[in-house]
Amino acid sequence: MIQxxxxxxxxxxxxxxxxxxxxxxxxxxxxxxxxxxxEALHTLRPQQWLSVSAIELLDGERVLADGETLASLGLWDGSILTVRPAKEGTP
Known part of the structure; x- marks a missing residue:
């Protein structure tokens, strides 16, 4: 099996x-x-993201936890993630 x-x-x-x-x-x-x-968003979309210092990643409505990986979540090619500025107090 290829990883x-x-x-x-x-x-x-x-x-x-x-x-x-x-x-x-x-x-x-x-x-x-x-x-x-x-960092990529700061580079690719500076006008929208340069002032943002922290983001959250979501799979649907679920915020992804720091210790998880895309692989452990079963997210592969074609998966859709949502990115948004983190709420205050969120790393």
């Missing part, structure tokens, strides 16, 4: 009504992935 280390997911920004297809590591903890994704 897939990276997956292509659609990252949805509902407030800004945009989507990005991004290649993401399948086995990196969400806590670290959030930081990498925020």
């Amino acid at each position: 897939v280390n990276r997956v292509i997911v659609t990252v949805r920004e509902p407030i800004r009504q945009t989507e990005l297809d991004l290649e993401m590591p399948a086995f990196v903890p969400i806590g670290r992935l959030r930081g990498e994704l925020l």
Whole structure:
């Protein structure tokens, strides 16, 4: 069996009504992935995201926990994640 280390997911920004297809590591903890994704958003969409210092990732309505990975959640190519600025008090 071949282990897939990276997956292509659609990252949805509902407030800004945009989507990005991004290649993401399948086995990196969400806590670290959030930081990498925020850096990418700062680069790709600076006008919308540069003032945002923390984000949350959601699968449907469920906020993904820092210790989980895309692989442990069963999220593979074609999965859709929602990104939003984190609420105050959220890392």
